Amino acid sequence: MTTRRRLLFGILYATTFGLFPGSLLAQETADKIFLGGPILTMNDAQARAEAVAVKDGRILAVGAEADVLSHKGADTETVDLGGKTMLPGFVDAHGHVFAIGIQALSANLLAPPDGKVTDIPSLQATLNDWAEANPERVKAIGAIVGFGYDDSQLAEQRHPTREDLDAVSTDVPVYIIHQSGHIGVANSKALEAVGFNADTKEMPGGVIRREADGEPDGVLEETPHFFALTKLLGNVDAKGSAHIFKEGTKLITSYGYTTAQEGRSMPGQVKLMEAVADRGELDIDVVSYPDVLVARDLIAEKASREYKNRFRVAGAKLTIDGSPQGFTAWRDRPYYDPPAHYRADYAGYAAVKPDETFDAIDWAFKNDIQILTHSNGEAATDQLLAAIKTAEEKYGPADRRPVLIHGQFLREDQIDTVKDLDIFPSLFPMHTFYWGDWHRDRTVGPELADNISPTGSVRRRGMIFSSHHDAPVAFPDSMRILDATVTRRSRSGDIIGPDQRVDVVTALKAMTIWPAYQHFEEGRKGSIEVGKLADFVVLSDDPTAIDPETLDTLTVQETIKEGRTVYTRPQ
Structure with missing residues (x-):
């Protein structure tokens, strides 16, 4: 009897932790079985599989096709x-x-390849x-809104x-x-709508650029920009805001994400996102900071670390500085070649x-709240590291997983400190494609540009x-993220930091x-393992089997x- 009980306990343990192949778990019937293509699990103990079985939204079995088919x-349903x-869904x-x-x-004001804007006339057009x-959208918002222009990519x-935006409209706010x-x-009408004029005082943490007579020239940096945008979008009612949120989740789902993040939310947004979730209108998980x-x-x-209707507030967000390509990031030395109106020591x-x-x-x-910090x-990073070191010495070590967001211009000594303080780095190697040339020529210069988003330095530690x-x-x-992290090729084809490639x-x-670990979710997401959520993305080809220089040609198929399928690529 003792031997039999030990055997039964062993089978139960193996079943729970997925240690037996599918053939020994035949009593469990799957809702779906996926097969017929490479399966990359992201689980080092079983890196590839032939098939995956799913039951009640979770992974029932992973492994050889014959075992899983049991x-x-x-x-x-056999798929x-x-x-x-197939890979785990992106987080x-x-x-x-x-x-x-x-x-x-x-x-869409993006430059090629994501848009068609190359100069101010094409932006206006x-x-x-x-x-x-889109007259209905203009009416609903009360403004003409464009996203994604980049002065570094404009011919001018x-x-x-x-004045450039007044050429689009003087009757409707343009932002x-x-x-x-x-x-x-902002155009003149938008500046009027938000109340910015020659008498407007400067706002801490930002700049209202001005003409010689003190009137705003329309360009708003950081704090005044966020103020203006919030005020202009204040005309959007709750129904319109919910539509905006759902459109965001729809777009990110089309790129293979099964968990989305709102990385800097305001109380009103949290309330709105909760309401959308409570109505059962979220197809994917959303974490908010x-x-x-x-x-x-x-x-x-x-x-909380638990979702309610696919939504949770996961922690807090702090923003210390701004944008490196916009020259608003806070450096420890002057910028390499900033625009002419900046002082040499800027x-x-x-x-x-x-x-x-x-x-x-x-x-x-103090409150064991995970905090993500934009630096x-x-x-900016020196200040963040000093603050975290001070807090850790005061409250002692714990599994808080503070996150450094971006860290574009990290020094090598700062990476050492990030490791010592057990800070999780969330890096931005996609910058090497969009702004690698700009960083090389304008923000930090050719030597330091090689070390932006230093993924290689992080891995070597x-x-x-x-x-x-x-x-x-x-x-x-x-796929742009994947390509940039591996190749670090800029728009011009230059490799921005060969030693930083992975x-x-x-x-x-x-x-x-x-990133599942980053969100305290490594036990239920991020790899294809028994017991985890059946969150998957299906790609057009195997990224490990093609020429790395063609990674950006891969597409998300499903x-x-x-x-449950929440996105299928149109044929």
């Missing part, structure tokens, strides 16, 4: 991948899913065409101005958002006061990291199992959340 019953490749390491909805519903084609090599998301431009400077009570009340600026940074980190550590420039898109900075294009499997882990 779970096939009369009602089991033939047709040679396409959004850092993005702004609500703002992605604005991107999806506004004029795009805005005019969009407004003419400057930001558009109020365009820089690709970085940290700068905007409200701004710690304005929503501390809300964070303390709602922060090094960017902080978006918050030092006391605010230290207080926010202290509060998060791009070296000076044995650290893990995540790769993100920060959409709507660009489209949440998972292999394809590492890059895939930085989009799956490692996105599957808990065994």
